[in-house]
Amino acid sequence: MNDGVNIPNGEYGVAPENENRNPIPRAPARSVIDRLLREPEEFLREMFQPGRTGGFLPVLTWRIIFAAAVFGAVMGGFHSVLMAGTSAVKLPLLYVLAVLICLPSFYTSNCLFGSRLSFLQVAAAFACATAVNAVMLAALAPVSLFFLVTSGSYGFHKLLNVFFCAVGGLCGIWYFVRAMRTAAEASGQRLRKGVMFIWLLLYAFVGTQLGWTLRPFFGAPGQPFEFIRKGRISNFYENIIQTISEPDSERNGRDN
Amino acid sequence: MIAHPERTPRPRRVLEWIDAWLRRPESVINPDPGWKPARGRIGVYAICSVFFLSLFGLSLGASHSWRMSLLSAVKMPLLFLATLGICLPAGFLLNLMLGAGFSRRELAAVYLMGLSLLALIASSLSPIGFFFALTGCRYHFYTFLNLGFLLYAGWAGGRRLLFCGKFLTGGRPAGRRAVFLVLVFLLTAFVGLQLGWTLRPFIGDPERPMTWFRYGDVDRNLYVQQWQNLADLLRSAGK
Numbered sequence: 001m002n003d004g005v006n007i008p009n010g011e012y013g014v015a016p017e018n019e020n021r022n023p024i025p026r027a028p029a030r031s032v033i034d035r036l037l038r039e040p041e042e043f044l045r046e047m048f049q050p051g052r053t054g055g056f057l058p059v060l061t062w063r064i065i066f067a068a069a070v071f072g073a074v075m076g077g078f079h080s081v082l083m084a085g086t087s088a089v090k091l092p093l094l095y096v097l098a099v100l101i102c103l104p105s106f107y108t109s110n111c112l113f114g115s116r117l118s119f120l121q122v123a124a125a126f127a128c129a130t131a132v133n134a135v136m137l138a139a140l141a142p143v144s145l146f147f148l149v150t151s152g153s154y155g156f157h158k159l160l161n162v163f164f165c166a167v168g169g170l171c172g173i174w175y176f177v178r179a180m181r182t183a184a185e186a187s188g189q190r191l192r193k194g195v196m197f198i199w200l201l202l203y204a205f206v207g208t209q210l211g212w213t214l215r216p217f218f219g220a221p222g223q224p225f226e227f228i229r230k231g232r233i234s235n236f237y238e239n240i241i242q243t244i245s246e247p248d249s250e251r252n253g254r255d256n
Numbered sequence: 257m258i259a260h261p262e263r264t265p266r267p268r269r270v271l272e273w274i275d276a277w278l279r280r281p282e283s284v285i286n287p288d289p290g291w292k293p294a295r296g297r298i299g300v301y302a303i304c305s306v307f308f309l310s311l312f313g314l315s316l317g318a319s320h321s322w323r324m325s326l327l328s329a330v331k332m333p334l335l336f337l338a339t340l341g342i343c344l345p346a347g348f349l350l351n352l353m354l355g356a357g358f359s360r361r362e363l364a365a366v367y368l369m370g371l372s373l374l375a376l377i378a379s380s381l382s383p384i385g386f387f388f389a390l391t392g393c394r395y396h397f398y399t400f401l402n403l404g405f406l407l408y409a410g411w412a413g414g415r416r417l418l419f420c421g422k423f424l425t426g427g428r429p430a431g432r433r434a435v436f437l438v439l440v441f442l443l444t445a446f447v448g449l450q451l452g453w454t455l456r457p458f459i460g461d462p463e464r465p466m467t468w469f470r471y472g473d474v475d476r477n478l479y480v481q482q483w484q485n486l487a488d489l490l491r492s493a494g495k
Contacts, residue, residue, distance in 0.1 A: 101387050104380040111278035112377065112412050118275065206384060213391040 032059050033135055036128060040175065044128065044182040053120040060127035061096070067134035068092040071164075072217070074141045077148055078157045079219030086227055090214045095134060098207040099126050106199045113195045116187045117180075125179035133172030140164045158218050173200065274304070278376065281416065285369070285423045298361065301368035306333040308375035312405075313458070315382035318389035319398045320460030327468065328458045335455050336374075339448040340367055347440045356436035358421075366437070367444070369420040374413030381405040395461050402459060414441045453478035 035043040047056050069088040076087030107122045117125075144161055151157070177196070184191045211217075215229050264272070277284050313332030317324035344363065351358045358366065385402060393401075421437045422430065452458070457470050 101383045104383055105377075108278060108377050108380040112415075116279055118279075202384070206387065209388065209391060 032056070033063055033131060036131065036175075037135075040178055041182060044179050045186060047124055047128075048121055048183050048186045053118070053124045056124055057120070057127055060124070060131045063131050064095055064127070064134045065092040067131070067138035068095050071134070071137035071141045071144070074144045074148065075161050075217050076219060077145070078154060079221060079223075080225060082225050083216075083219040087217050087219075090217060092134075094207070094210055094214055095130050098203065098210050099123075099130055101206050101210070102199070102203045105202070109195055109199060110192065113192050114189075115184065115192055115195070116189060117183050121183050125176060125183055128179045129172040129176035132175040133168045136168040136171045137164060140167070154218075154221050161218070176200075273300075274376065277304075277372070281419060282423070285420055298365050298368060301365065301372045302337075304372040305336065305368060305375045308372070308379040309333040309336060311379040312375065312382050312385075315385035315389065316402055316458045317460055318386055319393070319395070320457075320462050321466060324457070324460040324466050327466075328460075331455050331458060335448065335451055336371055339444055339451055340364070340371070342447050342451070343367075343440070343444050346443060350439060350443075351436055354432050354436045354439075356433045358436075363440075366417060366420050367440070370413040370417030370441075373416040374409045377412045378405055378409035381409070395459070395463070399459055410445070417441055450478050453481075 032043075047053055068091045072087040072089070072091030073084045075091065076083035076085070103119075103123060103126065106126075107117075107119050110117055110122060144157075144164060147160055148157055177191075180196055181191045213228075216223075216226060219225065273284070309332040310329040313328035313330070314325045316332070317326070317328035344360070344367075347363055347367075348358075348360055350356075351363060382405075385398075385405065388398060388401060417440075418434060418437050421433050454476070455469065457467065460466060
């Protein structure tokens with residue numbers, strides 16, 4: 001490594017000319033995110049090769065867990081250290097569980113509309129998108145931390161972090177579309193945009209409800225610490241409908 | 257398409273078969289026009305249907321209690337297989353009249369092929385059902401969610417039924433076969449909906465105790481009941 005001879009292909013963005021183009025037997029842990037961000041098409045093509053996909057999944061999953069935990073800790077940091085710790089556990093759980101719940105139906109729907117992607121390929125496309133989402137959030141965590149230390153406004157902290165989550169989510173969607181397109185091209189097909197769009201709506205539907213179930217992530221100051229909000233387990237969508245129909249009801253205030 | 261069936265372990269072979277049945281159905285159905293489905297082949301589709309419908313049944317009852325889950329897991333395959341039994345004679349007669357050219361066994365095979373896909377699609381949606389059942393939602397929300405799942409799975413199953421019909425009974429006019437299969441699908445849906453109404457509850461209102469079957473509160477005939485609902489609605493609108 002010190003004389004530059006043994007650098008794996010593409011690890012630092014420069015591929016030595018005399019090396020084989022695909023010399024890596026399984027995903028090298030260090031360079032996965034770097035390559036995914038720097039040269040996504042090449043990385044994705046390599047990942048979608050038959051027999052290679054499975055090797056990338058554990059590596060990407062650990063990146064998702066670690067990156068989401070970093071942002072989760074900053075999210076809960078406004079309330080207390082305990083809340084920071086629990087949010088660091090809950091946010092990765094939210095991302096991983098939402099994908100696991102939606103994955104089987106997305107796979108079968110894709111098959112139904114003529115896609116030839118395997119289950120592992122679909123899972124890997126998701127893992128890439130979620131990894132980009134989580135890494136984006138981890139990269140924004142110092143900004144959030146800076147405002148947390150300097151401003152001290154709960155409302156601002158909450159809005160800023162929700163905005164960051166939206167930014168991370170959009171980046172994730174962008175990479176998801178790229179991953180699906182690459183996977184479709186690798187199997188000689190066109191991208192099924194309609195199925196993908198409907199599935200993203202379904203994913204958002206489940207993700208919102210899961211986030212609602214796992215709340216609080218921020219923890220309002222003055223409120224005692226809670227791991228999961230106690231009381232009636234409620235449905236996000238029912239709560240929204242209730243809020244619209246009875247805006248001043250006592251129950252809405254309590255549930256939010 | 258399934259490589260080395262004798263060397264691959266059985267669970268892996270099953271997963272490969274499911275994957276092939278979802279992604280490349282033409283590789284699973286024998287494209288030979290003169291193919292006569294053997295008993296074993298029909299059995300595979302039947303087992304697949306029963307297993308995955310049970311899985312979906314588990315998620316249906318999950319919002320009520322585990323006992324309702326188990327009950328729905330038994331009732332769901334029963335509902336679809338009983339519908340097959342009820343519709344097969346009429347379907348076969350229709351088949352002869354329209355000259356679609358299916359044998360009884362082929363008809364059962366095509367029906368089970370469509371049903372197995374319906375079961376697979378419905379059970380792939382069951383994690384979402386389980387999730388909403390466990391995180392808490394109202395009875396009506398859960399009913400509509402699962403109704404949506406079943407309609408989607410039913411549409412997928414109907415499409416597969418038509419697709420598989422194309423591969424069987426070579427030499428017969430394709431138009432007649434398609435008309436016949438659409439009629440069989442409509443007949444099955446008509447009978448299946450009433451049988452589902454008879455075998456209810458599947459989901460179970462959480463505020464009511466668990467029962468095996470529910471009678472007495474509404475009409476036993478789904479269509480009469482819905483007609484009365486519509487009449488009540490129009491009457492109340494006219495006032």
